[in-house]
Amino acid sequence: xxxxxxxxxxxxxxxxxxxxxxxxxxAVAKLxxxxxxxxxxxxxxACMEWNDLRPEMETFEGSYDNPSDLNPAAWTVMRxxxxxxxxxxxxxxxxxxxxxxxxxxxxxxxxPSPGAIVQYANGIVDFISENCIGCGYCVKGCPFxxxxxxxxxxxxxxxxxxxxxxxxxxxxxCVKTCPTGAILFGAKEDMTAWAQERIVDxxxxxxxxxxxxxxxxxxxxxxxxxxxxxxxxxLYAGLPDKPRIDxxxxxxxxxFKPIALAGLGFAxxxxxxxxxxAGPNEVQPEDEVHGREILDHKDEK
Amino acid sequence: xxxxxxxxxxxxxxxLAASSIGALGFAPAGEALAASVRPFKLxxxxxxxxxxxxxxxxxxxxxxxxxxxxxxAKASIVHIEGDPDHPVNRGTLCPKGAALLDVVHSPTRxxxxxxxxxxxxxxxxxxxxxxxxxMATLMKQDRDQNFIAKNAAxxxxxxxxxxxxxxxxxxxxxxxxxxxxxxxxxxxxxxDNQARV
Numbered sequence: 001x002x003x004x005x006x007x008x009x010x011x012x013x014x015x016x017x018x019x020x021x022x023x024x025x026x027a028v029a030k031l032x033x034x035x036x037x038x039x040x041x042x043x044x045x046a047c048m049e050w051n052d053l054r055p056e057m058e059t060f061e062g063s064y065d066n067p068s069d070l071n072p073a074a075w076t077v078m079r080x081x082x083x084x085x086x087x088x089x090x091x092x093x094x095x096x097x098x099x100x101x102x103x104x105x106x107x108x109x110x111x112p113s114p115g116a117i118v119q120y121a122n123g124i125v126d127f128i129s130e131n132c133i134g135c136g137y138c139v140k141g142c143p144f145x146x147x148x149x150x151x152x153x154x155x156x157x158x159x160x161x162x163x164x165x166x167x168x169x170x171x172x173x174c175v176k177t178c179p180t181g182a183i184l185f186g187a188k189e190d191m192t193a194w195a196q197e198r199i200v201d202x203x204x205x206x207x208x209x210x211x212x213x214x215x216x217x218x219x220x221x222x223x224x225x226x227x228x229x230x231x232x233x234x235l236y237a238g239l240p241d242k243p244r245i246d247x248x249x250x251x252x253x254x255x256f257k258p259i260a261l262a263g264l265g266f267a268x269x270x271x272x273x274x275x276x277x278a279g280p281n282e283v284q285p286e287d288e289v290h291g292r293e294i295l296d297h298k299d300e301k
Numbered sequence: 302x303x304x305x306x307x308x309x310x311x312x313x314x315x316x317l318a319a320s321s322i323g324a325l326g327f328a329p330a331g332e333a334l335a336a337s338v339r340p341f342k343l344x345x346x347x348x349x350x351x352x353x354x355x356x357x358x359x360x361x362x363x364x365x366x367x368x369x370x371x372x373x374a375k376a377s378i379v380h381i382e383g384d385p386d387h388p389v390n391r392g393t394l395c396p397k398g399a400a401l402l403d404v405v406h407s408p409t410r411x412x413x414x415x416x417x418x419x420x421x422x423x424x425x426x427x428x429x430x431x432x433x434x435x436m437a438t439l440m441k442q443d444r445d446q447n448f449i450a451k452n453a454a455x456x457x458x459x460x461x462x463x464x465x466x467x468x469x470x471x472x473x474x475x476x477x478x479x480x481x482x483x484x485x486x487x488x489x490x491x492x493d494n495q496a497r498v
Contacts, residue, residue: 045399049380126338164339176383179393 008121013111025121028166029188030175031195032096033226034236035202035210036182039064039078039094043174043183047076050162050173070097072150075159076174079237095225095236096174096183099146099159101125103219106245109253110141116156123188123222124161132156143218143243161222188222195226202228215243343380345369350384352471353398357494359471360398361387378405440464440487448488465491 008025012018048054055073058066064080076098083091105125108117116131117138127138127147134154138147147156162172170176175185184191195212202210211230214220225239233239304312346365353360361384368374381401385392394401404410414432415424447463466489468480477494484492 040396042394042396042399045396046382046394049400049402050382160339164341167338168341173382176385176392177394177399179390179395181393 009118010121011105011108011119012115013108013117014114021121023121027123027188028161028185028222029123029191030101030161030172030223031184031186031191031226032223033182033184033195033198034093034095035198035207035226035228036180037078037094037096038180038182039080039092040179041066041078042177042179043096044074044076044078046173046177047159048074050165051075051160070146070148070158072148072152072157075099075157081235081237083235091228093228093236095239097146097237099125099161099223100144100218100243101159101161101222102143102243103221104245106141106143106218106249107138107147108141109245110137110249112137120163122166124163124166125222126160126163127156127158129153129155129157140246141249143240143245188220191224195224198226202226213239215240217242217244346379347376350387353394353401354404354471355395355397358389360384360390360394362394362398362401378402381405444487459488460490461488462490464489466494468492468494 008021008023009018010021053073053075055067055071058068061068065077067074067077070077076096079095079097081093081095083093085091101124103123105117105119108119108125111117112135113131113133115128116133117125117127119125132155134149134156136149136156138156139145139149147158149156162170162174165172171185175183184194186194192212192214199210199212207228209231210226210228213225213227213230213233225233225236227233227236229235232241234241343365346367347370349364349366351362351364353362362381363384364378365380365382366376366378368376370376379402383390383392383394383398414427414429416427416432416435417424443464444461447461449458449460449462452458452460464487466484468484469476472480472494480494481492484494
């Protein structure tokens with residue numbers, strides 16, 4: 001069991017302030033090179049095997065997407081897109097979907113339950129199920145539509161970036177199994193550098209718009225894509241061009257919450273000041289007299 | 302302690318307010334931080350190297366089983382992943398290989414010879430002796446009937462085309478060599494095993 005300090009939590013849902021951290025931990029990242037993916041789904045198998053998940057069997061819906069969507073027992077899913085490019089050729093775009101581990105996580109910001117979502121110093125955003133109340137705010141807060149609520153235990157689930165493996169120095173299960181080397185894991189710096197090399201390759205091969213998907217709108221992500229068409233991420237089964245946390249989350253958690261806190265504080269202080277200045281409201285002799293009069297009149301009636 | 306009506310209401314109010322502030326998420330991060338990642342599930346499991354059962358690519362796998370192989374602990378496989386030291390796959394596995402655990406524990410996995418009588422409707426467990434004897438007998442019969450010693454042109458070919466053989470993916474060089482020699486010495490031409498790769 002890891003103790004409090006070695007966990008190096010940088011952020012925790014519904015909590016103001018975290019303990020200062022003296023250690024330096026390199027940020028980790030998973031790099032998914034979409035141009036090298038063959039859609040074999042080994043990552044899905046490895047994910048389910050490692051995390052002890054077995055999703056329900058589904059029926060064929062006319063697509064290779066299987067399961068058809070992320071679910072509480074399927075934390076990663078290959079999304080297949082058939083796209084006809086400008087030259088009239090078919091491009092089969094296959095994207096491994098799952099949690100992006102945002103540096104500025106919308107789920108964590110939206111979460112009202114203290115400690116149900118945490119962000120570690122290495123960048124992993126993890127759901128701590130025992131603190132989850134199943135409200136589903138994280139689903140609304142997520143710009144990538146990733147978390148899913150389990151109908152069995154009514155808690156939210158998503159990719160953990162194998163935080164249990166990473167914490168003992170291993171790579172995530174999907175990364176390890178990938179036969180084509182389309183999924184890589186390492187320090188975010190190294191992954192970015194490697195991606196740049198790959199992008200040069202892709203540009204030489206005619207993908208002029210190849211690029212890295214590490215959207216600054218959510219502070220960058222710890223799961224990044226190398227895309228052949230980085231100018232149009234939405235081609236890849238609706239990957240957001242500009243992911244953004246719902247403004248309501250900002251309004252509610254960023255604005256109303258401090259106001260509410262100020263309100264609570266003000267009420268408490270005002271009460272105290274009133275108690276000091278005016279004192280408690282005590283029953284005066286004239287009140288007694290007045291009260292007796294009312295009672296007497298009541299008897300008369 | 303004497304607690305009057307008003308005192309009780311005051312105390313209840315204060316408690317409610319204090320706990321509400323905590324529940325609203327204004328709690329400072331303190332002891333409540335003692336959340337932990339899922340414990341690493343392989344810590345003291347036994348690691349065994351092996352070869353994937355599926356195709357003749359023969360990827361190296363690491364099998365993790367419950368317990369430390371003590372006399373009284375019955376090992377049970379809990380996890381399988383790629384062997385990073387294996388030159389063939391260097392830790393990677395295809396979707397089937399990555400899901401090997403469910404093959405191991407599948408209720409339909411064949412663990413011993415099974416026999417269905419001609420015309421019968423179900424398989425029954427049989428001994429290895431029975432199975433090997435029966436296979437040998439049938440192979441002999443088939444080979445005696447269908448062996449082709451010479452082709453139409455009269456050239457010696459020594460072919461046995463009516464029986465085929467599929468053999469292990471997990472074979473070593475030596476096993477593959479022997480398998481090859483045995484099958485070819487029958488004249489068997491419909492044949493696939495590790496030695497092909």
